[in-house]
Amino acid sequence: MWRVIIQPMLLFVTPFVAYALFLLARRRWPFVAELWTRGVVSTLTMAGLLTAVLGMIAFGLLSSRNLGAYVPAHIENGRLAPGRFQ
Secondary structure (H helix, E strand, O other), X not given: OHHHHHHHHHHHHHHHHHHXXXXXXXXXXXXXXXXXXXXXXXXXXXXXXXXXXXXXXXXXXXXXXXXXXXXXXXXXXXXXXXXXXX
């Protein structure tokens, strides 16, 4: 369940981290408010949203698919058999 929250969040934060690393590479302290103007934050927010949406689409298209019928969890010989694809 946490993967559903963490993956898009990490993808959204990526442009902000890249900008902070860019500021560090230019020998500027990234926690100065003057470097995070409204235009910069707006641009990074749009880039983060685009990255998160495209990343989720890519994860959906490129993830492995389980083919076959799903057999739900059930009791076999007095023991719980986990659900699986056959």
